[in-house]
Amino acid sequence: xxxxxxxxxxxxxxxxxxxxxxxxxxxxxxxxxxxxxxxxxxxxxxxxxxxxxxxxxxxxxxxxxxxxxxxxxxxxxxxxxxxxxxxxxxxxxxxxxxxxxxxxxxxxxxxxxxxxxxxxxxxxxxxxxxxxxxxxxxxxxxxxxxxxxxxxxxxxxxxxxxxxxxxxxxxxxxxxxxxxxxxxxxxxxxxxxxxxxxxxxxxxxxxxx
Amino acid sequence: xxxxxxxxxxxxxxxxxxxxxxxxxxxxxxxxxxxxxxxxxxxxxxxxxxxxxxxxxxxxxxxxxxxxxxxxxxxxxxxxxxxxxxxxxxxxxxxxxxxxxxxxxxxxxxxxxxxxxxxxxxxxxxxxxxxxxxxxxxxxxxxxxxxxxxxxxxxxxxxxxxxxxxxxxxxxxxxxxxxxxxxxxxxxxxxxxxxxxxxxxxxxxxxxxxxxxxxxxxxxxxxxxxxxxxxxxxxxxxxxxxxxxxxxxxxxxxxxxxxxxxxxxx
Numbered sequence: 346x347x348x349x350x351x352x353x354x355x356x357x358x359x360x361x362x363x364x365x366x367x368x369x370x371x372x373x374x375x376x377x378x379x380x381x382x383x384x385x386x387x388x389x390x391x392x393x394x395x396x397x398x399x400x401x402x403x404x405x406x407x408x409x410x411x412x413x414x415x416x417x418x419x420x421x422x423x424x425x426x427x428x429x430x431x432x433x434x435x436x437x438x439x440x441x442x443x444x445x446x447x448x449x450x451x452x453x454x455x456x457x458x459x460x461x462x463x464x465x466x467x468x469x470x471x472x473x474x475x476x477x478x479x480x481x482x483x484x485x486x487x488x489x490x491x492x493x494x495x496x497x498x499x500x501x502x503x504x505x506x507x508x509x510x511x512x513x514x515x516x517x518x519x520x521x522x523x524x525x526x527x528x529x530x531x532x533x534x535x536x537x538x539x540x541x542x543x544x545x546x547x548x549x550x551x552x553x554x
Numbered sequence: 555x556x557x558x559x560x561x562x563x564x565x566x567x568x569x570x571x572x573x574x575x576x577x578x579x580x581x582x583x584x585x586x587x588x589x590x591x592x593x594x595x596x597x598x599x600x601x602x603x604x605x606x607x608x609x610x611x612x613x614x615x616x617x618x619x620x621x622x623x624x625x626x627x628x629x630x631x632x633x634x635x636x637x638x639x640x641x642x643x644x645x646x647x648x649x650x651x652x653x654x655x656x657x658x659x660x661x662x663x664x665x666x667x668x669x670x671x672x673x674x675x676x677x678x679x680x681x682x683x684x685x686x687x688x689x690x691x692x693x694x695x696x697x698x699x700x701x702x703x704x705x706x707x708x709x710x711x712x713x714x715x716x717x718x719x720x721x722x723x724x725x726x727x728x729x730x731x732x733x734x735x736x737x738x739x740x741x742x743x744x745x746x747x748x749x750x751x752x753x754x755x756x757x758x759x760x761x762x763x764x765x766x767x768x769x770x771x772x773x774x775x776x777x778x779x780x781x782x783x784x785x786x787x788x789x790x791x792x793x794x795x796x797x798x799x800x801x802x803x804x805x806x807x808x809x810x811x812x813x814x815x816x817x818x819x820x
Contacts, residue, residue, distance in 0.1 A: 407691050407692045407693075408692065408693050408771075409693075409746070410692070410696070410746040410748055486624070486689075486690075486691050487623060487624030487625075487632070487689065488624055488687070488689030488690070488691050488692065488766060488768070489687055489689070489696055489698050489750055489752050489764060489766045490689070490691070490692045490696045490698075490746070490748070490750075490766060490768070491689065491691045491692060493698075493748070493750040523668075523753065524753065526624075527617070527621070527623055527624065528687070528750075528752055529750060529751065529752065530751040530752065530753055530756070533717065533751065544746040544747050544748040545732075545735075545747040545748065546735075546747070547697075547731075547732045547733075547734075547735025547736045547738075547739060547745060547747055548732060548736075549736065551728065551729065551732040552729050552732045552733045552736065552799070552800070552803060553729070553803055554729065554803065554804055
């Protein structure tokens with residue numbers, strides 16, 4: 346016959362073992378998540394010079410659907426592709442700030458940016474290829490307005506920094522994709538233009554043929 | 555004697571028939587002459603704008619099946635809200651005298667391809683195609699029409715490219731978007747009009763808009779979610795009124811009264 350106090354002690358010890366096991370399991374999972382996140386933080390090539398450049402970011406606002414140009418000074422690499430990538434990383438990082446008017450999740454956003462060569466064939470257009478990170482597209486808020494604002498923000502910012510280019514194509518993880526997050530189409534090139542436009546106000550005159 | 559005359563007549567008739575038939579056949583199957591186009595002349599006769607039925611509207615509740623769309627709240631997915639909106643919009647449009655075709659009436663097992671949705675709309679030739687969306691971001695109702703550039707002249711070829719099928723209809727889509735914007739403002743709902751490329755809007759040959767319903771911000775700062783039934787009804791009533799007004803302005807009723815599919819307009 347096992348005494349009562351020993352049985353109580355036994356079950357208390359079993360409970361402690363289970364609790365410690367669950368605690369360790371949770372710790373392992375969180376550590377794994379942290380390590381996975383660190384793997385994505387591919388460092389950019391260090392700029393040759395650290396001189397800052399005057400750039401224009403086209404900042405989106407969800408509430409009124411407006412994109413406003415905002416001038417800023419940022420240190421950028423000399424290489425054009427790296428410069429374009431750093432510019433977009435900087436732009437999208439601003440949207441992950443707590444007070445952002447167009448909130449996006451933080452994390453890696455742009456994998457690569459490729460610029461087409463100067464000597465394009467006749468009839469061709471100078472194109473910028475933006476390869477977005479899969480997790481950026483997967484975690485992007487879903488909706489026509491919010492997705493189109495992100496694209497217009499990128500387009501306007503690239504147009505301001507690289508006016509000699511005519512269009513931009515978007516890819517996700519190196520593959521073509523139908524939409525950014527279920528709404529805004531990514532399967533065709535976008536003309537690089539000034540996207541700092543406000544939504545149109547509905548008018549009576551515009552309803553008549 | 556009679557039989558001899560009748561045989562001669564029969565022979566003459568046969569000869570006449572044999573002579574006439576080849577001549578007619580030759581006239582009917584004249585050899586085709588290749589049409590050489592003079593340099594500088596128009597390449598082909600422009601095809602007239604497609605006809606549409608003035609009392610027919612196509613509703614496309616976006617997403618469905620495995621494609622849930624955006625997650626509006628913990629339990630509400632976009633595909634369910636768009637279906638609810640379509641189910642509320644149908645009787646409102648019928649009350650305005652419209653026949654309504656929807657791309658889906660329930661939640662299908664598989665997602666509906668973009669081409670399938672566009673095919674339904676293009677096959678029916680409605681006066682308006684309304685794509686219904688919902689989102690948890692932004693404020694008010696977003697009224698979107700195609701971002702394709704407007705055609706300056708009629709298309710020179712009879713075939714419309716699939717990716718640019720909406721081009722001849724951009725002007726009408728813009729008018730429809732403005733009608734919707736005005737109706738929503740009259741219903742005291744904030745409306746934002748802008749252009750975007752949202753599948754399948756660029757592939758439609760009817761006046762087409764996407765209506766994205768997002769939370770309503772009241773003057774007191776309170777937010778009304780898109781799942782709110784009375785908010786949905788206000789949006790639906792505004793859409794029905796706008797489409798009816800669009801029909802009145804762009805396809806007035808023919809002088810001889812006709813209803814439903816009989817009222818074909820150009």
